[in-house]
Every structure is written in structure tokens, then in C-alpha cells.
Amino acid sequence: MAKKTYIKAITDALDIVLDEDPKTLIFGEDVGKNGGVFRTTQGLQDKYGEDRVFDTPLAESGILGLATGLGVTGWRPIPEIQFMGFSFEAIDQIAGQEARMRFRFDGKQHSPVTIRTPYGGGTHTAEMHADNLENFFTGVPGLRVVMPSNPYDAKGLLISSVESNDPVLFMENLKLYRSMKDDIPEGKYTVPLDQANVVQEGTDLTIVAYGAEVNEAKKVADKLKDKASIEVIDLRTVSPIDTDTIFKSIEKTHKVVIVQEAQKMAGVGAQVASAIAEDAILSLDAPIGRVAAPNSVYPFAQGEDYWIPGADEIEEKVNEILNY
Amino acid sequence: MAQSSVVDFDAIKKNLADLPKPIQILDENSKVVDKEAFDSFSDDDLVEFMKKMVWERALHEQTMNFSRQGRMGFYAPTEGEEASEMGTVLAMKKQDYLLPAYRDVPQLIQHGATVTEAYLWSRGHVVGNKYEARAMMPQIIIGAAYDEAAGVAMGLKKNGEEAIAFTYTGDGGTSQGDSYEGMNFAGAFQVPALFIVQNNGFAISTPRNKQTAAPSLAQKAVAAGIPSVQVDGMDILACYKVAKAARDYIIAGNGPVMIETLTYRYGAHSSAGDDPSRYRTEEDTKPWHEKDPLIRLRKVLEDKGLWSDEQEDSLVDEYKATFKDAIKEADAVPVDKVSDMLKRTFEIPTPEMRKEIEKFEAKESN
Ligand SMILES: Cc1ncc(C[n+]2csc(CCOP(=O)(O)OP(=O)(O)O)c2C)c(N)n1
Numbered sequence: 012m013a014k015k016t017y018i019k020a021i022t023d024a025l026d027i028v029l030d031e032d033p034k035t036l037i038f039g040e041d042v043g044k045n046g047g048v049f050r051t052t053q054g055l056q057d058k059y060g061e062d063r064v065f066d067t068p069l070a071e072s073g074i075l076g077l078a079t080g081l082g083v084t085g086w087r088p089i090p091e092i093q094f095m096g097f098s099f100e101a102i103d104q105i106a107g108q109e110a111r112m113r114f115r116f117d118g119k120q121h122s123p124v125t126i127r128t129p130y131g132g133g134t135h136t137a138e139m140h141a142d143n144l145e146n147f148f149t150g151v152p153g154l155r156v157v158m159p160s161n162p163y164d165a166k167g168l169l170i171s172s173v174e175s176n177d178p179v180l181f182m183e184n185l186k187l188y189r190s191m192k193d194d195i196p197e198g199k200y201t202v203p204l205d206q207a208n209v210v211q212e213g214t215d216l217t218i219v220a221y222g223a224e225v226n227e228a229k230k231v232a233d234k235l236k237d238k239a240s241i242e243v244i245d246l247r248t249v250s251p252i253d254t255d256t257i258f259k260s261i262e263k264t265h266k267v268v269i270v271q272e273a274q275k276m277a278g279v280g281a282q283v284a285s286a287i288a289e290d291a292i293l294s295l296d297a298p299i300g301r302v303a304a305p306n307s308v309y310p311f312a313q314g315e316d317y318w319i320p321g322a323d324e325i326e327e328k329v330n331e332i333l334n335y
Numbered sequence: 336m337a338q339s340s341v342v343d344f345d346a347i348k349k350n351l352a353d354l355p356k357p358i359q360i361l362d363e364n365s366k367v368v369d370k371e372a373f374d375s376f377s378d379d380d381l382v383e384f385m386k387k388m389v390w391e392r393a394l395h396e397q398t399m400n401f402s403r404q405g406r407m408g409f410y411a412p413t414e415g416e417e418a419s420e421m422g423t424v425l426a427m428k429k430q431d432y433l434l435p436a437y438r439d440v441p442q443l444i445q446h447g448a449t450v451t452e453a454y455l456w457s458r459g460h461v462v463g464n465k466y467e468a469r470a471m472m473p474q475i476i477i478g479a480a481y482d483e484a485a486g487v488a489m490g491l492k493k494n495g496e497e498a499i500a501f502t503y504t505g506d507g508g509t510s511q512g513d514s515y516e517g518m519n520f521a522g523a524f525q526v527p528a529l530f531i532v533q534n535n536g537f538a539i540s541t542p543r544n545k546q547t548a549a550p551s552l553a554q555k556a557v558a559a560g561i562p563s564v565q566v567d568g569m570d571i572l573a574c575y576k577v578a579k580a581a582r583d584y585i586i587a588g589n590g591p592v593m594i595e596t597l598t599y600r601y602g603a604h605s606s607a608g609d610d611p612s613r614y615r616t617e618e619d620t621k622p623w624h625e626k627d628p629l630i631r632l633r634k635v636l637e638d639k640g641l642w643s644d645e646q647e648d649s650l651v652d653e654y655k656a657t658f659k660d661a662i663k664e665a666d667a668v669p670v671d672k673v674s675d676m677l678k679r680t681f682e683i684p685t686p687e688m689r690k691e692i693e694k695f696e697a698k699e700s701n
Pocket of ligand 1: 438475476477478504505506507508509535537538539600604
């Protein structure tokens with residue numbers, strides 16, 4: 012065990028998959044010599060050579076097209092999109108091409124790509140660098156979307172993502188990169204895809220969250236612990252959603268608050284609410300509570316401070332649902 | 336006119352339009368214009384080229400026939416483009432990886448897919464994509480194949496294979512950003528990729544001159560540092576020779592090449608109701624029919640006593656019989672199941688999909 016930041020945990024995972032599987036390749040803008048603009052791939056080119064870890068020209072569709080093509084010729088690509096806002100440039104290659112490869116060929120050809128990309132608010136970036144864009148991708152059949160909330164999961168989920176023969180969009184939370192440290196095991200371990208995690212057990216209300224909001228939810232559960240016993244579920248994989256874990260929890264707590272950093276109109280929370288409404292509504296004795304960002308365009312840097320929903324908004328909603 | 340003493344943009348612009356003549360071996364009157372190149376082909380070679388073009392035209396005719404009978408799905412007519420399509424694909428090897436567009440079904444078949452599979456693809460059946468050919472399925476998203484060709488080429492190179500990636504798009508396709516990105520990536524990494532632009536004059540209804548101010552489409556490769564050339568796309572000998580030279584050059588480790596073939600689509604854009612009379616006249620089309628690739632080579636073969644009408648007629652009958660067999664075979668393939676569609680979306684189905692699969696399997700077994 013060693014204390015490691017979220018970003019170091021990711022570097023660790025990349026080091027392990029490069030070492031274990033000679034077919035893995037890391038590429039993208041500035042990932043080589045520079046080690047990525049956040050240093051996520053720091054040292055990997057020196058260790059594994061330019062054939063395995065390399066810089067590309069500056070074009071996201073080109074990067075993802077390269078990945079699709081490498082995948083069908085036997086390689087295991089791990090392309091990086093420097094910031095998730097730039098994924099719009101590559102949306103055809105992700106949703107129109109990679110995600111459909113296995114389907115098109117009935118498995119005769121497939122492309123096992125893991126796309127890594129940082130997202131998430133709170134660090135006052137330039138425009139289009141922080142938006143939570145998972146909703147654009149959770150509606151894509153054939154693609155998994157993974158959003159770890161902590162260093163331990165980041166490492167284990169990234170290894171699972173790379174090992175998966177299905178394409179994965181692996182979203183790395185920008186704010187957590189250096190702000191969060193955990194004791195994490197040295198060497199290889201995996202965290203399963205498609206499975207949510209009960210990060211805190213409780214009996215009175217369930218908070219379903221993912222990404223950085225998991226930590227906000229935990230703060231609230233902690234703050235209210237003398238008043239109510241709150242269960243916190245971290246989705247970890249946001250497409251598909253592990254509804255079984257959610258249903259089991261609300262069968263016990265009968266109350267749920269769904270939290271996301273993205274705008275309310277954007278999908279994941281709505282998907283969770285709809286799954287509950289369809290298959291588990293009778294478990295509830297109060298309306299479904301939702302906490303999400305306002306439906307405006309993602310704010311410029313200053314606005315982030317009061318636009319992004321945090322522990323206060325969650326606490327307010329939790330109290331409302333508890334007192335229903 | 337705005338004049339400047341430091342730079343003469345007018346001269347620079349004029350320079351761009353100073354293009355080399357497209358490569359040609361047989362001219363429109365079937366006259367040999369490059370004797371050395373022509374003499375490198377044996378009589379058998381010439382007959383073989385002719386047969387391939389007759390095959391492609393017969394495929395087109397028979398398939399359009401099936402289409403009129405309502406027996407096809409989406410299919411893109413290829414009449415007029417036989418020299419460009421057959422000439423380039425015949426210069427490739429089976430180990431090469433093809434990334435076709437929707438109009439490149441004849442090349443896909445030449446590369447190893449069966450006609451039955453091509454018909455199943457057209458109808459929208461997954462079995463049509465499970466061919467032995469080393470190839471992607473015909474790309475519908477214009478430009479995407481160019482990006483992927485760079486990746487395939489890099490993969491082949493990393494594998495140490497003696498093979499190239501070759502891909503097609505149309506004149507309209509060169510306007511896509513992805514076309515440039517793909518070529519630029521291939522150039523930056525010096526990977527074995529051949530980019531072929533079949534300039535058939537139109538992107539649906541939009542003429543070539545509305546796509547770009549670039550005097551040639553071949554020039555679009557220049558910015559990516561890729562050598563490129565225009566070739567007479569109605570001259571199969573030239574198309575073959577240039578594609579073969581490109582492949583040799585690429586295999587020798589010199590990086591990618593781009594070829595623009597100057598050709599023409601005689602028919603509609605697709606089988607789905609396009610009416611070319613809305614955007615071009617018979618006068619526009621006539622000169623291209625005079626350049627017809629089959630007429631051009633047929634004359635040479637007839638002069639040499641290597642070809643006759645009877646021979647061609649019986650070949651056409653023979654080919655069409657195989658297409659009729661193919662469509663019967665396609666008819667016999669059972670429809671796809673929803674449970675199988677779900678299963679092939681992921682290698683490991685998601686928990687929700689597992690439930691959906693069960694549900695559909697129960698329905699389907701009734
Ligand atoms: C990305 C994308 N945009 C638009 C279309 C619709 N579309 C299909 S074919 C076509 C024209 C293509 O022309 P060109 O590239 O010249 O090829 P051709 O059809 O002439 O072979 C268009 C606009 C598409 N398939 N993909």
C-alpha cells in the first residue's frame with residue numbers, strides 16, 4: 012500500500028497494462044515526451060519506447076480513427092483525448108465507428124479501444140475543458156462509460172477497461188487528479204466494470220452519485236449521520252447502470268436522491284430515475300430526489316464556484332426527501 | 336487589382352492550376368499514348384482486364400435489375416467507373432486491407448467477399464459482413480474510412496506485414512475534414528496507406544467544381560506531404576499501372592500515396608430514387624460515354640483479334656447466372672434475430688442486455 016493521487020493511480024494502471032500486454036499502445040496529443048498536459052503518461056515513453064507511447068498530430072477524429080484501425084489489426088489502443096470537450100471532434104469515430112465494430116462484423120472483427128479523457132468542473136479551466144459530457148456517450152450502444160470517483164477505483168477500473176474487448180470511454184475527473192489521495196495497493200488489481208459500489212451503508216435514504224459528486228455525497232452522509240443513516244452508492248460505470256445494486260438499496264431505505272455534476276437535462280440521473288420508476292417504484296415512500304447542475308451552458312470559469320452542485324445542494328435535497 | 340511588391344498572390348494562384356496531365360496509357364480513341372507501359376502487358380493481361388470490366392458492368396446491370404424488382408436494399412450504381420474500380424483493386428494483394436465506401440462493392444468482391452455477401456450487405460443483413468476478405472464493411476460515413484486507413488496501415492506496419500491499407504472516397508469525400516486528418520496522420524507516421532479518390536464528377540447532385548477551389552483533388556494530399564497523382568479513370572491500364580506503382584512504392588517503405596481517378600458515374604447516385612436529370616443534362620454526360628472504359632479497351636482487343644461480341648455476350652450471360660445464383664443464396668439466409676443483435680453489441684453483454692436477450696429468446700423460440 013502507498014498513498015497515491017488519482018492521477019498517479021492512473022499512471023500506475025497504464026504502466027501495468029503496457030508491461031503486461033505488448034499489444035497495448037498509448038497515443039494522443041502531447042502524451043509522449045511531455046507525458047500529457049497533466050503528466051498522466053509521465054515516464055511511459057521513456058520506459059516503453061516511442062513505438063508504444065507516442066504523440067499524434069492534433070486532430071481528435073484522426074486519433075480515434077487511428078485507434079479503430081489499430082484495433083482491427085490486432086492492437087489494443089489506449090488513445091487520449093486531451094480534454095473531453097474536444098470529443099465532439101471525434102464523435103463519429105467513437106459513436107459511429109468504434110462502438111459499432113463488433114456489431115458490424117458479428118465479432119469477426121472488433122476494436123478493443125479504451126479512450127481516456129479528463130473532464131469535470133472546479134479547476135477554472137478555459138471554456139470547453141470541464142464540461143460533463145457523459146450524456147452524449149451513455150446513449151451509445153456498444154460503448155461502456157466509466158467514471159471513477161477515487162484513486163483506488165481509477166486504477167482498478169482502468170485496468171479492467173483496457174482488458175475488456177469492448178470499447179470503453181474512461182472519464183478522468185480533473186479536479187480529483189491531484190486533490191485526492193488514497194492508499195492503493197502496488198501492482199495489479201482490478202475493479203469490475205458494470206458494477207456500482209456501496210461506499211457507505213445506511214438505512215434511511217440512498218444517494219446515488221458518480222464521479223466527484225460521490226465525495227460530496229459522502230460529506231453529506233457524514234454531516235447528517237446523527238440525524239439519518241444514509242447509504243451512498245457510487246455508480247462507477249455510468250453506462251450500463253447497475254440497477255440491481257440501486258434497487259436492493261432502495262428496497263431497504265425507501266428513499267432516493269440522485270446526484271450528478273452534469274446539467275439536469277443530461278442523461279445519467281434521468282436514466283437512474285427512469286429505471287427506478289419502471290421497475291422499483293413501489294420500494295419508495297417519497298418522490299425521487301434529484302440534484303444536478305442548472306440547464307444552462309456550462310459556465311465560464313468564475314461561475315463554476317456557484318453553478319456546480321455540491322454538498323449544500325445535496326444536503327438540502329436529502330432533508331427535503333427525508334422529511335417528505 | 337491589389338498589387339503588392341513583396342508577394343504576387345495572383346501568380347501563386349495561377350501556379351496551383353498548372354497541373355501535370357493525368358496519366359494515360361490508352362487515349363479516348365484507344366490509341367496507345369504510352370507504348371512502353373502498354374507493351375508491359377501481355378495479351379492475356381489485356382483480356383483479363385476486359386473480363387473484369389465486363390464482369391463489373393454485368394454486376395451493375397443485374398443488380399440494378401434486382402433493385403427494380405425490389406430485391407435489393409441500398410446499392411450504389413457503378414456504371415462508368417469500371418476502369419477506376421477494377422484497375423486499382425487488381426493491383427492490390429489479398430493480404431492488403433481494404434476500407435471501401437458504399438460505391439466500392441465490386442472491389443470488395445474482387446478482394447474476397449462473395450456476391451451473396453455483397454447482396455446481404457445491401458439488404459442489411461450481418462452475414463453480408465462476415466466475408467473472408469480482409470476489409471471493413473462499405474463505409475457510409477464519408478471521410479471516416481480515411482481516418483481508419485491510417486490506423487489500419489499503422490497496425491500492419493507494426494505487425495511487420497508486407498501489406499498496405501487501401502481506401503476509397505469520392506470527390507465529395509475530399510471535402511470532409513476526416514479525409515485530410517486521415518491522410519495527414521498517414522503522412523506524419525509514414526505508414527503504408529493508399530488513398531484513392533474516385534472523382535466521378537458528382538456528390539449526389541453537387542458537381543465537383545462546387546466542392547473546392549483546388550484545381551485538382553490530388554493536390555489535397557500535398558498539404559499532408561503525400562505524393563499524389565491524377566490518372567485517367569476511364570483507362571484501366573493507366574489505373575492499374577499507377578495503383579501498382581503506388582503499392583510498390585508504399586511497400587518499399589516510402590509512406591502513403593494518394594491517387595485521384597478521373598471518372599464518371601453514368602447512372603443515379605444510388606438505388607434509392609436519385610434522378611440525375613435534375614442536376615445534369617445529356618450533353619454533360621455524352622462526352623463521358625465517349626470515353627467509356629469498356630469501349631476503349633474492347634477496340635484494342637478486337638484489333639488484336641482477342642475479343643468478339645459473341646465472346647462478350649456469353650461471358651455476360653455466364654456472369655449474370657452467377658449473380659442470379661447469389662441472390663437465391665441470399666434469399667435462403669434466415670432473417671437476423673433481435674437476441675443475436677443484442678449479443679453482438681458487446682462481447683460481454685451488460686446486465687440489462689442479458690435480461691433483454693432472455694426476453695427476446697423466449698419470444699423467438701415461439
Ligand atoms: C458524413 C456524411 N455526410 C453526408 C452523407 C450523405 N451522402 C451520401 S453519398 C453523398 C455524396 C458523396 O459523394 P462523393 O464523395 O463524391 O462519392 P460518390 O457518391 O460520388 O461516389 C452524400 C452527401 C454521408 N453518407 N456521410
